[in-house]
Amino acid sequence: MRKKFTIVLKNEYRDSVFLMRINDLVEKAEGVTRAAVMMGTEANKDLMKEAGLYTEEAKEAGPNDLIIVVEAENEEQARNALDYAKSLVYKTEKEEKKTEQNYLSIRSAVSFEPDIDLVLISTPGEYAYREAMRALLLNKHVMVFSSNVPLEKEKALKNYAKNKNLLVMGPDAGTAIIGSVGLGFFNVVNEGPVGVVGAAGTGIQVVTSLLDLAGSGITAAIGTGSNDVKDAIGGITLKTGIRMLSSHQKTKVITVISKPPSEKIVNETVELLTEVGKPAVMNFIGYKGKDISDSLKFADTLEDAARISYSFINKNDFRLPEWTSEKEVNEARDKLAKNQVYIRGLFSGGTICYETQYLMSKEGIKAYSNAPLDKEYEIGGFDESKKDTVLDMGAEEFVRGVPHPMIDFRFRKERLLKEVKDNEVAVILFDIVLGYGANMNPAAEMIEAIKKARSVNKRVSFVASVIGTEKDPQGLNSQVEELKKEGVLVYPSSTRATQVALKIAKR
Amino acid sequence: MTGMSYIFNKKIKVLNVGLDSFYQDLIKEGAEALKVDWKPPGGGVPRLLKVLEALETEETEEANRKAVEAFTSADPVLVDIKLAKEVIPEIDNKKFGHAGPPISWDRMSGPLKGAVIGAAIYEGLAKDEKEVEKLVSSGELNFVPNHDVSAVGPMAGVISPNMPVFVVKNAAGNNVAYTNFNEGVGKVLRYGAYSKEVIDRLNWMRDSLFPILKEALKAHGPLPLRPIMSQALQMGDELHTRNNASTLLFLGELGPYMQVNGFSKSEVSKSYGFIAKNQLFFLNLAMAAGKVMMDAASNIKNSTLVTVMSRNGTDFGIKVSGLGKEWFTGPAPVPKTLFFPGFKEGDANPDIGDSAIMETNGFGAFASAASPAVAQVTGASVSEALRITRLMYEITMIKDKSFPIPYMNFEGVPRGIDLRLVLDTNIAPYINTGVAHREAGMGTVGFGIAQAPIICFTKAIERYGTLIGAL
Numbered sequence: 001m002r003k004k005f006t007i008v009l010k011n012e013y014r015d016s017v018f019l020m021r022i023n024d025l026v027e028k029a030e031g032v033t034r035a036a037v038m039m040g041t042e043a044n045k046d047l048m049k050e051a052g053l054y055t056e057e058a059k060e061a062g063p064n065d066l067i068i069v070v071e072a073e074n075e076e077q078a079r080n081a082l083d084y085a086k087s088l089v090y091k092t093e094k095e096e097k098k099t100e101q102n103y104l105s106i107r108s109a110v111s112f113e114p115d116i117d118l119v120l121i122s123t124p125g126e127y128a129y130r131e132a133m134r135a136l137l138l139n140k141h142v143m144v145f146s147s148n149v150p151l152e153k154e155k156a157l158k159n160y161a162k163n164k165n166l167l168v169m170g171p172d173a174g175t176a177i178i179g180s181v182g183l184g185f186f187n188v189v190n191e192g193p194v195g196v197v198g199a200a201g202t203g204i205q206v207v208t209s210l211l212d213l214a215g216s217g218i219t220a221a222i223g224t225g226s227n228d229v230k231d232a233i234g235g236i237t238l239k240t241g242i243r244m245l246s247s248h249q250k251t252k253v254i255t256v257i258s259k260p261p262s263e264k265i266v267n268e269t270v271e272l273l274t275e276v277g278k279p280a281v282m283n284f285i286g287y288k289g290k291d292i293s294d295s296l297k298f299a300d301t302l303e304d305a306a307r308i309s310y311s312f313i314n315k316n317d318f319r320l321p322e323w324t325s326e327k328e329v330n331e332a333r334d335k336l337a338k339n340q341v342y343i344r345g346l347f348s349g350g351t352i353c354y355e356t357q358y359l360m361s362k363e364g365i366k367a368y369s370n371a372p373l374d375k376e377y378e379i380g381g382f383d384e385s386k387k388d389t390v391l392d393m394g395a396e397e398f399v400r401g402v403p404h405p406m407i408d409f410r411f412r413k414e415r416l417l418k419e420v421k422d423n424e425v426a427v428i429l430f431d432i433v434l435g436y437g438a439n440m441n442p443a444a445e446m447i448e449a450i451k452k453a454r455s456v457n458k459r460v461s462f463v464a465s466v467i468g469t470e471k472d473p474q475g476l477n478s479q480v481e482e483l484k485k486e487g488v489l490v491y492p493s494s495t496r497a498t499q500v501a502l503k504i505a506k507r
Numbered sequence: 508m509t510g511m512s513y514i515f516n517k518k519i520k521v522l523n524v525g526l527d528s529f530y531q532d533l534i535k536e537g538a539e540a541l542k543v544d545w546k547p548p549g550g551g552v553p554r555l556l557k558v559l560e561a562l563e564t565e566e567t568e569e570a571n572r573k574a575v576e577a578f579t580s581a582d583p584v585l586v587d588i589k590l591a592k593e594v595i596p597e598i599d600n601k602k603f604g605h606a607g608p609p610i611s612w613d614r615m616s617g618p619l620k621g622a623v624i625g626a627a628i629y630e631g632l633a634k635d636e637k638e639v640e641k642l643v644s645s646g647e648l649n650f651v652p653n654h655d656v657s658a659v660g661p662m663a664g665v666i667s668p669n670m671p672v673f674v675v676k677n678a679a680g681n682n683v684a685y686t687n688f689n690e691g692v693g694k695v696l697r698y699g700a701y702s703k704e705v706i707d708r709l710n711w712m713r714d715s716l717f718p719i720l721k722e723a724l725k726a727h728g729p730l731p732l733r734p735i736m737s738q739a740l741q742m743g744d745e746l747h748t749r750n751n752a753s754t755l756l757f758l759g760e761l762g763p764y765m766q767v768n769g770f771s772k773s774e775v776s777k778s779y780g781f782i783a784k785n786q787l788f789f790l791n792l793a794m795a796a797g798k799v800m801m802d803a804a805s806n807i808k809n810s811t812l813v814t815v816m817s818r819n820g821t822d823f824g825i826k827v828s829g830l831g832k833e834w835f836t837g838p839a840p841v842p843k844t845l846f847f848p849g850f851k852e853g854d855a856n857p858d859i860g861d862s863a864i865m866e867t868n869g870f871g872a873f874a875s876a877a878s879p880a881v882a883q884v885t886g887a888s889v890s891e892a893l894r895i896t897r898l899m900y901e902i903t904m905i906k907d908k909s910f911p912i913p914y915m916n917f918e919g920v921p922r923g924i925d926l927r928l929v930l931d932t933n934i935a936p937y938i939n940t941g942v943a944h945r946e947a948g949m950g951t952v953g954f955g956i957a958q959a960p961i962i963c964f965t966k967a968i969e970r971y972g973t974l975i976g977a978l
Contacts, residue, residue: 015880016786017749017954020845036848041784043693051849102544104901104932107925109522109543111906116541117514120533122525123545130548130560131524137568141514145525160565165511179519181538184529188536195515220515240511248512436532473535 002033002071005078006057007086009066013039014089019066022088026070029084031077036069037085106131110138120183121170122146128171129153136161136168144170144225145184151232154225158236167244168237173223174201174437177208184223185406185437188471192217194309195248197241198257199229202349203285203302205433205467206494207257210306212469213492214318219251220244226350229261238265239272246276254280255309257302259354260287270296279312281305285351286358286373302355303495323480324489324500332461332489333504340426340459343367343505344419345390345498346412348405352431352465352494353392359498360388363506370395385419388505390429406438413449420457426505427461428453431494432483434468434476441474443482450486461504462488465497548931555930555965558972562811562927570809574828575904575923577804578812578868582678583796585730588721590713592668595685597656599668600632604653606664606861607819608834612643612650616820618699618856621947622663623650625701629709630667636947652824654815655832657802658685659794659861661787662697662943663820670709671717675732675795677803684798686791688712691784692951697860698943700950715770716778722767730760732796733909735789740870740910740920745878746793747862747871748939748954753789758782794861797868804828804923811971812904813924816867816936816959820859820943825963827926830970837962842955844942850952856945858957863938869907869922872937872956873899877912877920881939895937896921902928902936926971929964 016039023037036053038044040061048054053069061067068085072078103109110116119135121128125148135142136157144157149171161168169176169183176183180191187205189212196218198204204221211217222241229235238256245251254276256269266284270292273280279295283305289298295312299305307318343360347353350371357373360366366374370381371392379386381397393405393412405412412430419425432442439445443466450462464483470476483490491497523530523542533540549555591598598604603626605619615623620636627633633642642648653659653666660666664687672685690708694700724730736746739753746753758779765775782788801814810828817824824834839857846854865871875882875892882892896915900906904923911917924936935958942955972978 015749015751017845017880020847020954023848024845034848038848043691043784047693047847047849051847053848102542104544104546104934105928106522106524106543107928108901109541111900113520113522113541115520116522117517117519119522119524120529122523122529124547126553127547127556130556130563131545133560133563135522137563137565140522145529167511167514179514179517181519181521181533182536183521183533244512244515247510248515250515251512436536437528 002073003075003078004053004055004069004071005075005082006055006067006069007082008040008057008061009068009086009089011064012066012089013064014066022085025088026081026085029081031073032070032081033073034071035081035085036067038067039063040065040067106134106138110140116140118143118178120145125149125171129157132157132168133160136164136166139164139166141167142169143173143176143183143223144168145173146170147172151227151230154227155233158233162236162240167222167240169223170225172227173225175204175221176223177218177221182436185433185435186221187212187435187468189469190217191219193219193250193252193313194255195219195245195251195253196221196255196257197224197238197245198222199224199226199238200257200259200285200351202433202467203257203283203351205349205435206302206352207255207283207306209467209469210303210320210493211310213320214306214310216310216314219248229258229265231262231264235261235265235268238269242272242276246278252278253309253312254278255283255305256280257283257305258285259351260284281308285355301359301495302351303493320492323484324491328489329500329503333507335459336426336461336504337423337459339424341505342425343388343390343427343429343501344385344425345429346415347390347392347431348394348412348433349431349467349494350392350394353390355494356390356429356498359495360502363502365506370397385422391415406433409439409442409445413445416449417453417456420453420460423457425460427463427501429463429497429501431497432464432466432479434466434472434474434479436473438474443479447482447486450488463497463501463504464488465491465494467494546933550933554978555968558968558977559927559930561975561977562971566809567811570807570829571812571904571925574804574807574810574812577807578800578923579905579907579909580679581800581803583675583732583799584678585673585724585732585792586676587674588671588717588724589674590668591666591670591672591685594672594674595656595658595666597651598666600630601647602649602651604656604658604660604664604666605650605819606653606660606662606859607817608822608824608836609652610650610819610821614821616856616859617945617947618859618943619663619665619820621699621701622665622696624947625696625705626665626667628701629706630669653861654817654826657683657798659798659864660687660697661689661790661794661862662860662941663699664697664861669713671713673792673795675792675799677799678731680803682799682802684795684802686795688716689785689788689791692787692941694950698941698950699947701948715774716781719765719767719770719775719778720761723761723764726764727761732792736793736796737910740874740877741913743878743880745871745874745881745939747790747865748941749786749878749881750789750793751786753793754782754786757789757792790862793870794864797864797870801864801867806831811926813867813926816863816938817861818858818863820856823858823960823963825959825967827967830967830974833970835963835966835970837960837966840957840960842940842942842957844953844955846953847951850944854944854952855955856943858938858940859943860940862940866936866938867924869903869910869920872939873903874910874912874920876915879914898934899937901932902934926964926967929961930968933961935959935961
């Protein structure tokens with residue numbers, strides 16, 4: 001038969017909520033049918049009466065006494081339950097390990113950390129506008145790495161930011177260095193006098209790395225996003241960037257990098273840079289404008305952009321490391337069979353792919369591409385190559401559900417093996433981009449494919465540009481060494497690599 | 508634009524939203540970086556995203572700033588105590604106020620029905636349940652949500668014409684709120700009990716407690732409620748399920764003036780003791796203060812501030828500042844309950860009461876961290892209380908430093924629920940609550956914690972969508 005057992009803890013006040021919890025635990029103890037753990041107030045005694053748990057001992061208790069009543073199957077279980085209840089009354093919670101709680105939205109983050117300067121957004125494109133707008137509403141600069149943001153939304157963001165004196169880099173901005181902090185895909189470069197603003201992400205990586213290798217450096221690199229220079233946007237961020245660099249004391253030279261925009265944007269850029277007055281280079285890749293003055297010049301290649309920027313401040317020559325000798329180039333060329341005349345370019349950098357086509361067209365060679373200069377030469381990214389073909393492997397068709405080719409080499413390796421089976425191919429030209437965001441050992445990735453390729457085609461040449469600095473996490477020199485060991489002709493500039501590829505194939 | 512170049516000269520602090528590898532890289536390169544645990548907003552529903560996107564504007568920001576200014580500067584002061592019929596014209600012998608969104612008799616839960624029956628008996632309109640049903644079916648007795656007539660009441664919240672009500676005025680504006688007296692716990696009207704002891708207590712409250720408190724208040728003068736709430740918060744109350752400190756602070760103010768003419772020592776002593784022993788006595792006043800503060804911020808065009816959360820035991824309803832008088836409702840959840848001895852799972856009624864006005868104001872569950880004792884309700888530790896308060900910062904507009912939480916380095920309570928943020932994060936507001944028995948006449952079964960149903964917020968955002976032409 002069930003029996004009720006009671007203990008009363010004299011003058012032991014506990015909050016009712018605290019006791020209810022103990023009550024709950026005690027009721028779940030073995031053999032216990034019901035329990036009451038309460039202070040002995042009149043109201044509580046009424047509750048106990050109704051529950052049929054009001055005992056003689058409980059009756060004696062006063063409002064400051066803690067009553068524990070247990071109804072159990074047998075005495076032993078009741079005693080155990082009473083001890084258990086008592087132990088719970090005196091138990092102190094051990095300090096739990098504090099788990100870090102991350103912020104769930106930009107709002108709470110900014111509310112707790114008001115000194116955030118910039119918000120870096122890389123959500124899927126359809127969500128990026130709202131996140132960016134929110135950051136701007138909270139007075140934060142923004143970089144939107146995400147792509148696939150509609151142009152009208154990009155424009156809305158940029159117009160709003162302009163009125164609030166905020167910077168919006170992107171959407172589709174892959175590279176920036178602001179306040180010595182790199183964002184997205186970037187190389188670790190020295191500080192120096194050149195301020196870079198560009199719509200071409202890899203272009204910025206090439207130029208900033210070359211400046212570093214030549215012994216100079218940058219104040220900042222502003223990535224505007226690839227669509228900024230389109231007429232629909234009108235270069236809003238490009239212009240904001242130029243103005244910011246113009247009012248920035250340490251910036252002595254301004255370097256603009258972009259694929260060629262419309263004549264309107266070119267003219268507006270010239271106008272603005274003229275007004276600003278600092279020495280400046282406009283590198284609208286492949287655009288050969290007439291220099292405006294001794295201090296406002298055009299550069300048609302990435303290397304030229306770096307060289308001219310450099311020469312505005314430095315009296316000595318612009319020198320880049322020479323990793324490959326003339327002799328090695330000649331040997332590679334002489335090795336080719338007569339019918340090996342075509343270049344196949346496999347690029348992770350869109351700007352580099354573009355520049356390569358431009359340099360080839362300068363030699364009268366039209367290359368097929370999935371991102372062609374001339375629409376007539378368009379082929380699909382997964383189509384078979386024709387004659388001279390250069391592919392932008394960072395284009396949309398290659399990155400659906402697959403990481404960018406600077407990170408994931410699967411398509412480039414596959415494609416390389418396919419290309420060398422074509423016995424009319426003379427040169428496989430590719431880029432390796434180091435730095436943050438990129439694969440940690442890209443040389444090893446390409447070497448794996450090159451080794452296999454050699455067994456298929458012993459004569460074909462491999463020419464590569466390696467973009468980066470020794471300060472990058474991968475280390476420039478070791479990457480170059482690895483590639484050289486495998487017989488790859490290696491250059492620090494994409495411009496040079498293409499020029500060498502042309503020299504070999506179009507001998 | 509000049510002036511912006513400052514960011515080139517400092518090591519910038521970056522907030523990463525999206526790919527975690529970028530955050531890892533920022534840390535690796537030695538930058539000062541933070542991250543958002545990003546998830547698609549609105550649970551990834553494109554329709555909701557559309558509205559959320561359209562509400563991310565300067566107009567919304569401005570409207571919300573105005574709303575915040577309104578509720579933070581509101582100054583609720585207890586100015587008088589009257590009978591409901593004297594100050595709430597909508598409430599009379601044919602119409603009672605009740606908690607939560609509008610509801611018809613046939614959909615009312617047990618405790619609300621019980622409270623209506625008790626109030627009708629108290630008013631002398633009926634003798635039992637049958638007579639009340641007759642009154643209702645013949646259209647002789649109707650109902651109005653308290654919130655629609657500037658009133659609030661905990662649990663069933665039934666306010667009938669001859670119940671005394673506190674009159675709380677906004678000294679910094681001109682709105683007023685009313686609330687009934689708290690009866691304690693156990694067999695009480697607001698939990699649906701209507702036995703003789705319940706009616707007797709109500710009669711005594713009207714005949715003795717009411718005039719004594721009214722005279723005491725007159726002698727004391729208008730009583731500002733904010734200072735009591737702020738102090739109590741620092742004394743371990745979260746001002747919803749725990750009002751121990753606030754009740755005593757209130758009594759400290761009026762107690763010295765309670766020895767009024769026409770009442771014997773023992774009558775005064777009974778009133779004094781009644782308040783002193785009812786640890787929830789101040790709850791109703793805190794609620795009226797909350798109502799005053801949120802009403803001050805209501806009807807602001809474009810504002811996404813949630814001004815009301817309330818339940819009638821069947822439905823949960825919210826109102827939004829920029830959406831006027833409309834209620835957005837969903838099914839009321841059954842709270843996770845810690846039961847009084849003698850009650851068990853299955854006895855609990857779905858959530859009920861206007862008292863969620865406390866959470867709407869940043870108290871109750873929102874201020875869990877201020878009230879470790881109440882944390883036990885959740886069946887968890889003090890760190891769980893901290894977690895809940897931290898989570899509530901994610902869905903609110905401000906940290907109100909005038910209501911500091913000692914344990915969080917005197918950080919302000921999370922105040923001002925932003926409709927956008929609830930849908931953005933998919934985090935529903937937490938609510939500490941008393942729990943009623945699901946059958947009429949039974950009373951209190953325990954205390955618990957509930958979460959507002961997201962559907963109310965979804966409905967409200969959709970209304971916003973049609974209002975601004977985004978849907």
